[in-house]
Amino acid sequence: MRFLLVDPPHKIWTILRAWTPSPGCLQLLAYLEREQFDIEYMDCTLNENPWRDLEEKIRREKPDVVGISVICTAFVYDGMNAANLIKAANPKTIVIMGGEHPSFMAEETLRDCPAIDYICVGEGEVTLTEFLRAIEKKEDLSKILGLANLNEKGKFVYTGDRPFIEDLDTLPTPAYHLARMDHPFVTLPSEGKRGLVVNFSRGCLWDCTFCSESAFYKKTWRRRSPKLIADELQLLKEKYNRDIFYVGDNTFNVKREQGIGFIEEMLKRKTNQHFWLQSRADLVIRDEDLLDGFREAGVYQFMMGLEYHSDSVLKDIKKHQTVEQAVKAMELLKEHKLMVMATLLIGHWDETEKDRKEFFNFFGKYVDHFGLNLITPLPGTPLFYQMKQLGRIKDWDFRNYDYLHAVMSAKEVDDLEQLNLIYRDIMRRYYWRPREMFKMFSPNPILRHHHRYYITKVAFNIMMHEVFGTPIWVQPNYQEYKDYLVERGEGLPKELMALAK
């Protein structure tokens, strides 16, 4: 039985201009490999001809089962297009899709894309293993928890929730050997050296209304132990020459012991690697005495979800954090010579022009890296259900659910395009300030590189686009699925074109 895991072709984020093999996919692959399945991985974004290579591989190799991974809502149409192409290339291949968005929207996704046979709801390692074994032995699938499908009568069937894996230390090291680690896209150009996104924990103990991670992991948090984290980082250094990491864990130091263990391990290993961690303001304050240790262990930046400058909005989105804590955390990080990145949310329903001015002045003062987002009702989150009920969601094209596009109107600004302009205007005003320009000459090499990258590459590209209409950067191998079908022409059924998203 041959299984192919596909990360479908995606358009690379213009801000990042880089790609990273999905940590979730690498974890799944390592698990299946340990279970001795015959597996392969195709991270299509890195292929020279992403859609053509996918189609040809399916025609040539006819895998029995193909798994499609969709890690964000914004990627779901890429996953559906891939499913349609795979089924057209080999109708006998069984297609199973997994990831946050299809888990939350299982029935809608199955109905919208009949080429998907099954959806894995929730964590994938155990469900996929049981699923593949059952297919191999032609056994009943109805007892396998975490599976959704439409039965012969078109009725939605769900086998029930799969309990979370209790101990993440029981999982093998992600299968980096199956990823194209040497591909030129697999880096972090904004951070300087050879970079990578890694992930060492799942979930979070808080319940911010807009957060899909907290919803997916049902307000729980599990983590790999610091020793295994350090082993993985050392492997990445020694075998893959990786020095700098964006650690994808939503909240790295939920427990103090995690931070202490990480610091001890990294100081012991002396790998000279650098880390960008994510946390909350209250946890940074709690761990004030560890901040020097974090820096010495290689941490150069903390990203905190500070979101907004007013306590009433923070209360409304259930951040369980105050503006006073945000200020204190930013000051502490500066005091301990750590860079501050804040992720921020604008576009709230009651927001006024005056609020946005105050917001800009407030955060513009402190942060080194301004992670501005537009509030987005991601399917599965409390915000989504609330906004849907209130009828405030105006754009149902999930491609735009990337925090960079307005999809909900605000009380004073009904037009989404207007909100998009407001967003771009704030970004422009932030990065073109003299103090940001000076950061291009900062004595801190990471901050200097970072700002040179953002201003000369990203901001300049956007400015040229807005003033002279020059194109926005896109990866050279990018091809829209529809364009591929047109190029492909006759060989494919006509209905495929109608299904293209």
Ligand code: B12
């Ligand atoms: C790595 C990563 C990326 C990589 C993409 C990697 C890739 N190849 O797709 C990069 C850095 C490029 C990226 C970009 C973006 N990302 Co991102 N990213 C992550 C990150 C840090 C890790 C994902 C991960 O591997 N998690 C760990 C694994 C264990 O979880 P998992 O992926 O869900 O996989 C499990 C299950 O879902 C399931 N599963 C998954 N796939 C499959 C497939 C099959 C067949 C089966 C059976 C099961 C299965 O099994 C897995 C193991 O249990 C997460 C945050 C996080 N901590 O998760 C954000 C996250 C996924 N990203 C997010 C977003 C919004 C984006 C962006 C759209 C915009 C942005 N502002 O960041 C951009 C995309 C723009 C673009 N065009 O590139 C959101 C998604 C929210 C949502 N519901 O839509 C997240 C959750 C961060 C957040 N909290 O906001 N991202």
Ligand code: SF4
């Ligand atoms: S603190 Fe961050 S990760 Fe945790 S629920 Fe809130 S937004 Fe999500």
